[in-house]
Amino acid sequence: DAGITQSPRHKVTETGTPVTLRCHQTENHRYMYWYRQDPGHGLRLIHYSYGVKDTDKGEVSDGYSVSRSKTEDFLLTLESATSSQTSVYFCAISGTSGGQETQYFGPGTRLLVL
Amino acid sequence: AQSVTQPDIHITVSEGASLELRCNYSYGATPYLFWYVQSPGQGLQLLLKYFSGDTLVQGIKGFEAEFKRSQSSFNLRKPSVHWSDAAEYFCAVGGVTGNQFYFGTGTSLTVIP
Numbered sequence: 001d002a003g004i005t006q007s008p009r010h011k012v013t014e015t016g017t018p019v020t021l022r023c024h025q026t027e028n029h030r031y032m033y034w035y036r037q038d039p040g041h042g043l044r045l046i047h048y049s050y051g052v053k054d055t056d057k058g059e060v061s062d063g064y065s066v067s068r069s070k071t072e073d074f075l076l077t078l079e080s081a082t083s084s085q086t087s088v089y090f091c092a093i094s095g096t097s098g099g100q101e102t103q104y105f106g107p108g109t110r111l112l113v114l
Numbered sequence: 115a116q117s118v119t120q121p122d123i124h125i126t127v128s129e130g131a132s133l134e135l136r137c138n139y140s141y142g143a144t145p146y147l148f149w150y151v152q153s154p155g156q157g158l159q160l161l162l163k164y165f166s167g168d169t170l171v172q173g174i175k176g177f178e179a180e181f182k183r184s185q186s187s188f189n190l191r192k193p194s195v196h197w198s199d200a201a202e203y204f205c206a207v208g209g210v211t212g213n214q215f216y217f218g219t220g221t222s223l224t225v226i227p
Contacts, residue, residue: 031213042204042219043158050213058214090157094213101146103208103215105158 003027004106006091012112019078021109023091025071031094032074033103034058034066036087043090049074081113116141118205120218127195128226135190135221137205145207147188148215149179152202161203164188175199200225 003026013019033048045058047066055066065077091106117140146165150158162173169181179190202222208215
């Protein structure tokens with residue numbers, strides 16, 4: 001399994017509070033991603049990073065920001081959490097093995113916004 | 115625009131029966147195609163992938179998938195399903211512009227004894 005950890009694994013917070021989720025990789029891969037998973041929607045890309053300090057928006061980026069100050073860490077911040085951001089958040093990395101770009105996932109973080 | 119469609123939201127099969135999960139994609143060139151499996155409360159695990167060459171690819175846990183360019187499909191198959199195969203299955207197209215990956219909405223598999 002790819003070396004990807006997410007913290008925290010579970011979090012309960014209140015509406016209006018900031019929340020930061022951390023993704024850490026030990027694979028030295030260039031690309032890192034944050035997705036959210038909701039019933040009926042599958043996986044939706046929030047933000048991704050293609051290098052240190054290089055990030056871009058995905059399809060559902062409103063209300064989220066990211067930072068990547070080191071290759072191994074990719075942080076997702078909910079600036080002011082809302083109930084609609086209750087979800088399961090997955091971090092992923094992609095790397096090349098024999099010229100084949102493949103994406104690997106972390107274990108997920110379950111976030112409940114009350 | 116790239117997209118992935120999994121027409122079946124939920125499938126139920128008997129243990130020992132064969133399985134086929136459907137996946138159709140939209141992409142202008144030959145895509146990179148993937149199948150992932152997700153057990154309850156877990157992350158996504160890569161089952162298999164197609165990049166080029168032989169259109170029938172083998173994966174882990176006895177799964178295989180066939181790329182059919184003419185049908186824009188990448189269906190997942192298993193000849194004999196085990197109870198432990200009950201999970202959510204996601205098809206994805208990836209490695210495209212910006213190294214982004216696009217996922218279908220998933221197919222939930224129930225296996226009955």
